[in-house]
Amino acid sequence: MGTVALAVTDGMLHFELAMACEVFGPGMIGKVDSWYDLLVCGPGPVRADLFRLEPDHGLDRLPHADTVIVPGWADVEVEPPADLVDAVRAAHAAGARVASLCTGAFVLAAAGLLDGRRATTHWAHTRHLATRYPNVEVDPDVLYVDDGDVFTSAGKAAAMDLCLHLVRLDHGSSVANTLARRLVVPPHREGGQAQFVTTPVPAPERHPLAGLLPWAIERLDHPLTVEDLARQARMSSRTLTRHFRSATGTTPLQWLLNQRIRHAQELLETTGESVDAIAAATGMGTATTLRRHFNRAIGVPPDTYRRTFRPRPAPLDPSPTADHR
DSSP, X not given: OOEEEEEOXXXXXHHHHHHHHHHHSGGGBTTBTTOOEEEEEOSSSEEETTEEEOOSBOGGGGGGOSEEEEOOBSOTTSOOXXXXXXXXXXXXXXXXXXXXXXXXXXXXXXXXXXXXXXXXXXXXXXHHHHHHOTTSXXXXXXXXXXXXXXXXXXXXXXXXXXXXXXXXXXXXXXXHHHHHHHHTSOSXXXXXXXXXXXXXXXXXXXXXXXTHHHHHHTTTTSOOOHXXXXXXXXXXXXXXXXXXXXXXXXXXXXXXXXXXXXXXXXXXXXXXXXXXXXXXXXXOXXXXXXXXXXXXXXXXXXXXXXXXXXXXXXXOOOSXXXXXX
């Protein structure tokens, strides 16, 4: 958590820069304990598209930050400035986690931070990134990549997904969902979801899954099957799977599991209920099943996750609400 530093210089994209300011800026102060201290660091006044920006600190402040965010780099044909590259490299060496938004990945690659790592950027520039930096394992399809202390995102809206992912790692799902509601954006899209789908999704009220997804989320404590979902949607299992792939980038059962895990995270963060009770409320059945799936998805057991966020005990409502979506 702590300090988040935005590394800026001439040629940054203003959209990703403004997005990071909205997420890590002062908007949640007073609503969350120990919110971020946001710094804007640059070599001096910089130009971001049509805007002129006055950084609060020089690039030499980056190595003292806990998290460094590198917004999109406008011209990927041009090498990023050496002082920016050196400062980002020094920040990582000092222990900061470093994240790039969109084409900011070219700055991280120039600093050598992506060598031997899996990374992504805007789909239109993934081939160029892979060609220029052959030691980087470029994944052209995903929304973002979490590689421990180095993060990269695809373009535009995917940058928001990564920013919310960082908030979720620091403050938990409940806080990330609250922030997403304030920003009026989807609270969670898996990093492995495709950057785009081949068939555009129709208006929500006309989409075949429009009524099904809320129906399923309200019944996560039930042992739902693909056949149950298909019956509710009034379509065959094969057709249902095709629609799920198009709209969510995953299968119906994997989507259900993701929702169950997410609901379990919130209950662990916000209630004092036992793991057995949470397993029942999320449709996992037993604590053993919950622990297995939770550990595989989150990387730690439920009890360890709960201790991280030290929740205040509260009554358990077994029925998920729209806030868990």
